[in-house]
Amino acid sequence: MKQNIRKYFKEYQWPDIMAMIRNNRSAPAICRERFNGKLVVITGATSGVGYVTAKKFAAQGANLLCINRNQEKSERLRQEIEADFGVKCDYRIADLSNLQDVFRVSEELRQWPAAIDVIIHNAGVYLTKRELTPEGFEKTFMVHYLASFVLTHRLMEKFKAQGSGRVILVGSEGHRFAVWGLDTDDLHWEKRRYSGLKSYGSAKTAQLLSMLIFNDQFEGTGVTINTMHPGEVKTDTGQENGRLYRWFKKHIFDKTLKPAEISADALYYLGVSDEVSQVSGKFFNLTTRENPAPPAADREVAKKLWKITLAMTGLDSETGFSGSESNTLQNTGK
Ligand SMILES: NC(=O)c1ccc[n+]([C@@H]2O[C@H](COP(=O)([O-])OP(=O)(O)OC[C@H]3O[C@@H](n4cnc5c(N)ncnc54)[C@H](OP(=O)(O)O)[C@@H]3O)[C@@H](O)[C@H]2O)c1
Numbered sequence: 324m325k326q327n328i329r330k331y332f333k334e335y336q337w338p339d340i341m342a343m344i345r346n347n348r349s350a351p352a353i354c355r356e357r358f359n360g361k362l363v364v365i366t367g368a369t370s371g372v373g374y375v376t377a378k379k380f381a382a383q384g385a386n387l388l389c390i391n392r393n394q395e396k397s398e399r400l401r402q403e404i405e406a407d408f409g410v411k412c413d414y415r416i417a418d419l420s421n422l423q424d425v426f427r428v429s430e431e432l433r434q435w436p437a438a439i440d441v442i443i444h445n446a447g448v449y450l451t452k453r454e455l456t457p458e459g460f461e462k463t464f465m466v467h468y469l470a471s472f473v474l475t476h477r478l479m480e481k482f483k484a485q486g487s488g489r490v491i492l493v494g495s496e497g498h499r500f501a502v503w504g505l506d507t508d509d510l511h512w513e514k515r516r517y518s519g520l521k522s523y524g525s526a527k528t529a530q531l532l533s534m535l536i537f538n539d540q541f542e543g544t545g546v547t548i549n550t551m552h553p554g555e556v557k558t559d560t561g562q563e564n565g566r567l568y569r570w571f572k573k574h575i576f577d578k579t580l581k582p583a584e585i586s587a588d589a590l591y592y593l594g595v596s597d598e599v600s601q602v603s604g605k606f607f608n609l610t611t612r613e614n615p616a617p618p619a620a621d622r623e624v625a626k627k628l629w630k631i632t633l634a635m636t637g638l639d640s641e642t643g644f645s646g647s648e649s650n651t652l653q654n655t656g657k
Contacts, residue, residue, distance in 0.1 A: 324503055324506075327503040327504045327618070328503050330504075331502075331503060331504060331616075331617045331618055331621075334617035335616070335617060336614075339613075339614045342613055342614070343496060343499075343608060343613060346608035346609070346611045346613055347496070347554075347555070347608065349608070349609065349611055350585065350609075351554075351585055351588045351589035351592060351609040351610040352589075352592050352596070352598070352610040353588055353592065354591055354592040354595050354596040354598075356383075356595055356596065356597070357383050357384050358380060358383045358384055358385040358440075358591075358594075358595050359383075359384035359385070360384065360385075360386065361384075361385045361386070361440040361441070362385070362386050362387075362388060362435075362437050362438065362439050362440050362441075363380045363385045363386070363387055363388070363439075363440060363441045363442075363443065363594065364387075364388045364389075364390065364432065364439055364441070364442040364443065365377055365380075365387060365388075365389050365390070365442075365443045365445055366389075366390040366391075366419060366443070366444055366445050366446040366470070366471075366474075367390070367391065367392075367419075367445045367446025367447065368387070368389035368390075368391055368397075368400060368414075368445070369389075369391045369392075369393055369396035369397060369400055370396070370558060370559040371556075371558025371559050371560060371583055372445055372493060372553045372556065372558055372583050372586040372587070372590075373389075373443075373445040373446065374400070374583075375583045375584055375586065375587040376443060376445065376586065376587040376590045376591070377389060377400065377404060377412070378404065378407075378408075378587070379584075379587035379588065379590070379591045380441075380591060380594070381404045381407070381408040381410045381412065382408055383591065383595070384408075384410060385410060385440075385441075386410050386411040386412070386413075387404060387410065387411070387412045387413065388413045388414070388415070388432075388435070388439075389401075389412065389413070389414040389415075390414070390415055390417050390419070390428055390446070391414055391415075391416060391417075391446075392416065392417065392418045392419065392446075393416075394416055397414040397416065398414075400412065400414070401413075401414055415428050415431060419446050419465070419466050419470035420448075420456045420462050420465050420466050420470075421456060421457055421458075422456070422457075422458045422460070422465070422469065422473070422636065423457075425469070425470045425473045425474065426473065426477070428474070429473055429474050429477035429478065430477070432474070432477070432478055432481070433477055433478060433480075433481055435481075438485045438487070438488070439478070439481065439482070439485070439488055440487070440488060440489070440594075441488070441489045441490075441491065441594040441595075442474070442475075442478065442488070442489075442490050442491070443491045443493065443590055443594065444470075444471035444474065444475070444490070444491065444492045444493060444530075445493040445590075446466060446470065447466060447467050447493065447560070448462065448463060448466050448467075448560075448563060449463070449519060449523055449560050449561045449564070450462060450463055450519055450522070450563060450564065451519040451561075451564045451565065451568055452517070452519075452564075452565075453512055453517035453522070455511075459511070460511055460635075461510070461511040461512050461517075461522060463519075463522045463523055463525075463526045464510055464511060464522065464525065464526045464529065466526075467523075467526035467527060467529075467530055468526045468527075468529040468530050468533070468632075469632065469635070469636060471492055471530060471533075472530075472533050472632055472636070473636055473638065475490055475533075475537055475548070476537075476638055477638075478490075479537075479540060479541075482541070482544070482546040483541070483544045483546065485545075485546070486544065486545040486546075487545045487546065488545075488546045488547075489546070489547050489548075489549075489593070489594055490537070490541075490546065490547065490548040490549075491548075491549055491550075491551060491590060491593055491594060492530050492531075492534060492548070492549070492550040492551070493550075493551060493553055493586075493590070494527050494530055494531055494550040494551060494552055494606065495523070495527045495552050495553075496552045496608065497520070497523050497524055497527055498524055498527035498528045498530075498531055498615060498616060498619050499524065499615075499616045500520045500521055500523060500524025500525075501521065501524035501525045501527075501528040501616075501618060501619075502524075502616070502618075503618065504528070504617075504618030504621065504624065505525055505528050505529055505532070505618060505624055505628065506525070507624065507627055507628060507631060510525070510529075510631070510635075519564075527619075528616070528618055528619045529628060530550060531550050531606060531615050531619035531620070532619060532621070532624060532625035532628050532629075533625070533628065533629065533632070534548055534549070534550050534604060534606075535604060535620070535622060535625045536625055536626065536629045538603050538604030541603065542603075546603075547599075547600070547601070547602060547603035548603055548604065549593060549599070549602065549603060549604070549605050549606070549607060550605075550606050550607070550615075551589060551590065551593055551606070551607040551608075551609065551610075552606075552607070552608045552609065552613075553583075553585075553586030553589060553590070553609070554581055554583075554585045554586050554589070554609055555579070555580050555581060556580050556581050556582065556583040556585060556586050557577050557580040557581070557582060557583060558583055560572075585609065586609075588609075589607070589609040589610045592610045593607060593610065606619075
């Protein structure tokens with residue numbers, strides 16, 4: 324850690340911090356082009372940012388394929404979208420905290436007969452207490468980072484074959500909570516004291532780091548990948564936490580937050596606008612380009628994390644994840 328403090332301290336720049344503060348007050352750029360008949364995949368479309376974003380794309384003529392964990396909410400969403408906008412709204416049920424579900428749904432997307440024009444990795448959780456997934460991964464890390472990593476990795480060939488497509492990671496300014504970077508020796512918070520903010524910051528930092536390598540992989544293919552902060556907006560986030568947290572969220576935090584429609588406007592702009600069609604590997608605060616915190620731009624750590632992630636998920640073997648126990652935490656040397 325001391326090493327990291329020395330390494331990153333000098334890279335933190337006041338102008339970057341000031342830009343973030345300024346950008347937090349900015350409205351997103353608006354794209355007015357239609358997106359008729361295009362296919363947009365959204366994870367976590369049943370509430371908050373994902374829900375309003377699904378409606379925004381549908382209102383502009385896009386068909387949707389939503390990856391959600393809740394059957395009832397998904398069916399309600401499908402009926403609402405199809406009735407209100409006359410587009411197709413498919414969904415698949417997958418718990419993105421379960422690696423087997425992630426691989427299953429990735430496979431379906433890989434085989435999807437139509438081109439995927441945009442994929443928005445939006446699903447997320449904020450957990451004040453450490454939780455583990457069936458594979459023994461820390462849950463925040465799994466849902467935000469590993470799930471979006473596996474899906475993107477499994478879709479790389481499809482996207483390259485299409486020669487077009489935009490991958491958008493819904494990140495967060497919260498990546499800055501991982502002030503001194505990612506601890507690649509303790510990605511699942513076994514050795515350190517867990518905190519909701521720090522684990523969230525680490526997962527979002529990991530996502531930004533993976534973007535750097537995916538961007539290399541997509542170079543020259545017509546496919547882009549970017550990460551965006553959706554604003555500080557009022558959503559259902561944190562509902563899994565205790566009563567005290569929920570009380571503060573409802574009575575204090577929520578009163579300071581903006582409507583999630585700004586996130587949908589920003590995601591629509593990043594997914595559709597010609598102005599960003601050639602932009603890749605960047606971080607946006609809504610639609611304004613911004614430098615992420617230094618640890619999230621560290622290419623050495625990005626390469627290391629990439630290798631660890633391939634091993635952890637079984638993607639480094641030829642067949643990928645088999646659902647066997649060989650991919651559990653115990654067997655990744657942790
Ligand atoms: N709200 C903000 O101010 C803010 C700021 C920065 C970044 N973000 C990011 O924005 C994204 C969306 O968050 P939100 O604020 O809109 O929160 P939200 O209202 O809680 O929505 C989260 C969505 O993710 C889904 N989800 C959660 N865990 C899942 C799992 N294991 N498998 C499948 N789906 C799962 C939820 O499904 P259910 O409906 O079934 O719960 C819901 O659809 C997250 O990535 C978050 O980190 C939000």
